Amino acid sequence: MFKKILFVVYMIVVIAPSVFSQSYNQDRVVLSNYLTRMYMNQPFEGVKIVQDYDHTYLLSVVLVNASTSESATNRIAQVKCSRQISQYLGALTVINSETIIKTTENSKGEMNPEEITDIIKENSIGYTRSMEILNVLDLDDGRKCYLFIRDIREMQ
DSSP states (O other): OHHHHHHHHHIIIIIHHHHHTHHHHHHHHHHHHHHHHHHHHSOOOEEEEEEOSSOEEEEEEEEEEOOSOHHHHHHHHHHHHHHHHHHHHTOEEEEEEEEEEEEEEOTTSOEEEEEEEEEEEEEEOSOOOOOEEEEEEEOTTSEEEEEEEEEHHHHO
């Protein structure tokens, strides 16, 4: 009798949590596939509110040029995501911007723009909680598309 009770307790403690833990991952895969199809159908960059059946999410799509270091690319994407969310929530103020255009002169005396650089200094007031990376897409033009997401209820 004691062995039967011990076996039932073992089944409840060890096997039951693993059965219920599958739901979160499956929901994320379905959400990731849906948002990937949505992006591929109509590409965009920025912040959107996205709803599924049970939840409302804040989605941030960031495009980053793929660099040699994966960690550097991920950090750039996180900083751009944080900036987009701050702008969306209305807590960002631009204080200074500058455009630098480097030109070269060709043999005919015409000036050709060689490089255009925008320098933007921003002052952010506020706090942006971290966003979860839902998916990273490798685009045809060598860039990476990061899909960041956060449940709206978690932000309140």
